[in-house]
Amino acid sequence: MRENSISIIGSYKTKNTVEKIAAVVFKICAFFAVLAVFAITIYMIISGTPAIFEVGLKEILFSTVWAPNAATPSYGILYVILTSIVGTSMAILIGVPIGVMTAIFLAETAPKPLAKIVKPAVELLAGIPSVIYGLLGILILNPFIYKLERIVFQGSTTHQFTGGSNLISAVLVLAIMILPTVINISESALRAVPLHYKHASLALGATPIQTIFKVILPAAKSGIMTAVVLGVGRAIGEAMAISLVAGNGANLPLPFNSVRFLTTAVVSEMSYAADTHKDVLFTIGLVLFVFIMLINLLLNKVMKGGDKDVS
Amino acid sequence: MSVEISIYNKRIRPLDGLAHGIIYLCASISIFLLAGIVGYVAVRGISSISWDFLTTVPSSINGTFGIAGNIVNTLYIIVLTLLIAIPFGVGAAIYLSEYAKPGRIVRLIEFTTETLSGIPSIIFGLFGSVFFGITLHLGFSILTGALTLSLMVLPLITRNTQEALKTVPDSYRSGALGIGATKWYMIRTILLPSAMPGIITGIILSVGRIVGESAALLFTAGSGFLLPKVGNYGEGLFQKILQPGGSLTIQLYLSMEKAEYDQAFGIALVLLVIVFGINMLTKYLSNKFNVNKF
DSSP states (O other): OOTTOOOHHHHHHHHHHHHHHHHHHHHHHHHHHHHHHHHHHHHHHHHHSHHHHHHOHHHHHHOOOEETTSSSOEEOOHHHHHHHHHHHHHHHHHHHHHHHHHHHIIIIISOHHHHHHHHHHHHHHHTSOHHHHHHHIIIIIHHHHHHHHHHHTTTOSSOOOOTTOSHHHHHHHHHHHHHHHHHHHHHHHHHTSOHHHHHHHHHTTOOHHHHIIIIIHHHTHHHHHHHHHHHHHHHHHOOHHHHTTSBOOOOOOOTTSOBOOHHHHHHHHTTTOOHHHHHHHHHHHHHHHHHHHHHHHHHHHHHHHSOTTTO | OOSOOOTTSOOOOHHHHHHHHHHHHHHHHHHHHHHHHHHHHHHHHHTTOOHHHHHOOOBTTTTBOOOHHHHHHHHHHHHHHHHHHHHHHHHHHHIIIIIOOSSHHHHHHHHHHHHHHHSOHHHHHHHHIIIIIIITOOOSSHHHHHHHHHHHHHHHHHHHHHHHHHHSOHHHHHHHHHTTOOHHHHIIIIIHHHHHHHHHHHHHHHHHHHHHOOHHHHTTTOOOOOOOOOOTTSHHHHHGGGSOOOOHHHHHHHHHHTTOHHHHHHHHHHHHHHHHHHHHHHHHHHHHHHHTOO
């Protein structure tokens, strides 16, 4: 056989190896995400549990006093957890209705030229770095809330004035931050509702408003649920925007109290914490991680339960 | 009855009017808020932007405050992150849409990708600082930050590539395979070029995410603000990767903590301009490629 003859058998062999290598390489790439999630889960558990043994699970989760630097340190994060839950739900209660209404406006009632300007603007806002929201929160929202605070607590001797850095400010910042997410996803859910639903409803004599609220909204339910769950995820995981706005005292989450979220506790103290204090911060991270995982599972359920074309 | 019920008289529905009012009110609240944010940052920031602001580093000796170092750090982080994330992200998408058969494994991979995109950046920051920083001994460095962020943008790239591969018609695949191309050859020469717009969109979105990220970088890339010291043969360029370097967002956060709001607004405006540019680019690309979409 000549050396340089073209053989379909020979080239088939090299091709075969290349093919096999390619297949394996792609498979490895694909498992990278799985690996990453497992690694993150394991590391969060490994770094979050030592404090539980040191301090005691009950001490951490159900004690309300956060004084890591005191002579007899106390690491209760009950108020911190409560703040995250209350703050997130308040932000959702404010942000979701406004967001969904805006989505209805964009998808249904807005004049076309106006929608064409507003929609790109909303998309742009989804990309704005969260620190910028925090900056504006400090400079615009805090002074305003402080004025409100002075009016509400006029003459009160027991209230600790926060200078505007309190739960309300943080909730408002969070509500504004989740707006773009809620608007974008709800709008595409509304647009995905088949047109003949709308036509049929209008033809039966329903007014446009009745059509929107009784036909289109229910049909887009699962997409809107997705928007809400993603909004919850964004709000509960946000750190930088609210770390300077919320005031950072570990207090009961009342509107005019200086409060500390799970995320802001980590951000504000991680840089100087040591030993047990640092371990507890990782436990806070673990608690946050558990919340996020629950939200993710919920999201997975919602997306699967909904219509495929909506999600 | 004062109003006769007739098809000629339109029944007045006060609730409809109210609902309309609410919709318009909410929409104007959102629009006002969003426009207000951009406008306020632009007005407050424009006065601190100057050539010096963009080209110097903070120095108490020269009395300057500039963000050149942070801009360079941000670029380093973007390039490194993409170098790590693109091969893995695109590879994963190719596996999912070309090789894998639907089943348990695909569901697992898709679920974890979904999960990864839902994990907040602060958790990535904690994980990155422990795993890359301490376990792998990379400390506070640009590399640690880039590795952390590449996990974060991986789902974005995977999902966009997957979507793009879905839009490539099956006839392309059968055509290529039919004339004797092997699968890898077909992917390399037919699929990837056809899916390029989608892949690029994913990359640009990732750049946007990287530019805006702060919580994940605070504990990983640290907060250095100096320009890399480049030697005659460019040797400093690579050492910079192992040194701490704060991105624009980190510097913004630090300025905010020190209550130096003018600097903060200057940086905020720079960030807004970048985000705006990225947005335009994505729009342009998706418009351009949607027109001749088969």
